[in-house]
Amino acid sequence: MKWILVAISVVVLIAAVVVIIGALLPKAHVVSRKARFRQPPAAIWEVISGPPMWRADVRSFEELPDRDGHKVWREVDKHGQKIIFERVDFNPPVSMVTRIADPKLPFGGSWSHQISPVDGGCTLTITESGEVYNPIFRFVSRFVIGHSASIEKYLTALGTKFGEQVIIQE
Numbered sequence: 675m676k677w678i679l680v681a682i683s684v685v686v687l688i689a690a691v692v693v694i695i696g697a698l699l700p701k702a703h704v705v706s707r708k709a710r711f712r713q714p715p716a717a718i719w720e721v722i723s724g725p726p727m728w729r730a731d732v733r734s735f736e737e738l739p740d741r742d743g744h745k746v747w748r749e750v751d752k753h754g755q756k757i758i759f760e761r762v763d764f765n766p767p768v769s770m771v772t773r774i775a776d777p778k779l780p781f782g783g784s785w786s787h788q789i790s791p792v793d794g795g796c797t798l799t800i801t802e803s804g805e806v807y808n809p810i811f812r813f814v815s816r817f818v819i820g821h822s823a824s825i826e827k828y829l830t831a832l833g834t835k836f837g838e839q840v841i842i843q844e
Contacts, residue, residue, distance in 0.1 A: 696809030696816075702783075703806075705821045708799035709829040709840040715789045715796040719767035721835060722787060722798070728835045731827065746775060780808040781815070785825075798832070800825045 711718055726732045731751050738746040738758065745761040757779065763771035763786075773784035783804030790797045802825055806812040815821060826842050833840035 692813045693809050696811070696813035699809070699812045699816055701805050701807060701812065702803070703816075703821045704801065704803050705825065706799060706801040707822050707825045707829060707842050707844060708797050709833065709842050710792065710795060710797045711833065711836060711840065712795040712838055713836055715767050715791050717836070718789055718796055718798055718832070721832065723764075723766065723770060729828065729831045730834075731831070741775070780811050781806045798829065800828065 721728055725735050726749055727735055732749050733752050733754075734750040736748045738748055740746060741760060745764075746758065748756055748758050750756050757774060758776040759772050760775035761770060761772050762784070763769065767789060769786065769788050771784055771786045774782045776782075781804065783802060786801040786803070788799040788801075790799070802821065804821065806815045829840055829842050
């Protein structure tokens, strides 16, 4: 019986530490990653500005009615999570900004995509300006998953789409 009490106390203590540290972390973060591709900017632009079905983590995609002149869509990931996105800036074939347009989620923010030509291809730089509202998710995002994990997964998937192995840089 004593060991059960000790085990429960340890779990409660760990949970409390996670909540406290998460509450002390800033809600907002900014992180950038870039990768070089052996593709012309127009090829990268065509893929990233179209339906996201080239990404293995996207199970379905649905266009929604535009809001304030911005393209809006819903993605459902392989775990069934639905996220609504909105494209708030569009400058083909150089840059675009998308943002999460669902205030009910425990996180939000935007991604700025910048395509720059280089010899033999281009680079794609993605900057995430994110917010994590829940202190537990904030702790997990910062210390377990990492704020840049989604960008790195995206850039790797884009490389796979073109049959390239990409090196991701900060």
